[in-house]
Amino acid sequence: MNPHDTVDIDQLKKPYFVWFEEDWRHDDILHSHQKGQLVYVESGFQYITVDGKIYLLPQNHAAWIPPGAIHKTNSHSEKIKLMIMFADVEESSTFHHKINVFSVPPVLKEMIKYAGRWSKSTSKDPDEILFLQALFNELPRFVEHSLKLHISLPEDKRLSESIQYLHNHYHENVKMEDLSEISKLSLRTLERIFKKETGMTLAKYQQVLRIIKSLELLSSGDLTISETAYKVGYKSVQAFTRSFQAVILSRPTDFVKITR
Incomplete structure (x- = not known):
């Protein structure tokens, strides 16, 4: 399932959007979003091309893709469980405007899984906004050291x-x-x-x-x-x-x- 098939992410009138899928299928087309994007691989593995570089997301790793970054999915394992969250971010935040690939610490993993309660919801929920605002505000501190693991095309x-x-x-x-x-x-x-x-x-x-x-x-x-x-x-x-x-x-x- 691809969220772009049913939801126009950039047209959503809410600061965050959560999309979790048990068996993710994504088209192999370069695209971008006005929102930033957190991609978490709970099981399986995923290759992502961002701004001309290929990144590998192994199991229990995540990538933060900044707003406006040209990206696409390259290939993945047969069975992959992806958790994807889109977020509006401040222009002044240097962290949120750089690509980051990192292993996910237990506390962030639990927060991501908890956010599944709002998966695919297009309506505004004050609790969702409050919770995800805290998650994305803390993201720079969860990323203690980013993996500089990529190859340029x-x-x-x-x-x-x-x-x-x-x-x-x-x-x-x-x-x-x-x-x-x-x-x-x-x-x-x-x-x-x-x-x-x-x-x-x-x-x-x-x-x-x-x-x-x-x-x-x-x-x-x-x-x-x-x-x-x-x-x-x-x-x-x-x-x-x-x-x-x-x-x-x-x-x-x-x-x-x-x-x-």
Whole structure:
């Protein structure tokens, strides 16, 4: 179910709107809202593109999408339970005008679940307004540290085939020479464009891709940490753990505790 099919979010005459769905289905179309948007993944996982960057929302994580941000859903697990809340925010609030992806602490999780009582309600309710105002006012304090876990989508079409190859073969030992041959660009030209477009070296880009995929696998609960490490291309659990900590700033075991 997609709220845009039945409700014009920007035409609602209320400061907040709650939409919870057991089995979420969203169209793959870029769009924006005048309201800010909190997306919480209770189960499953979700990819979201915001302003040209792809973010992964594993289970028990949320994204704050600022008002006016161009975004779309990329793909998701077969079964996903999403809780989405739209909110008017003050122009003066710098926090509410930046994208944030974060693990959801228990108190915020309970507040989000409690807000389900107003799901899909288009009428004004003073209790709903009071409760959600408190939730969104406290949001900056709930987000102790945001995950800077995203990959930029290159705008230069010359990178299209090489980036696609990298996304399909991230678990292998891909070299810049391989991508140079695929893109039919000289090694020097490709290295320059790649860094300019993605903001990363090939090694860093591949590392982030691997960790994003590992988060997806770990949040699904089907594989152990060891199985996940080998699945995404690491030769040992130790190497995977070091890489995971470098990107996420926590250990895989800590992440599993959050999502299970």
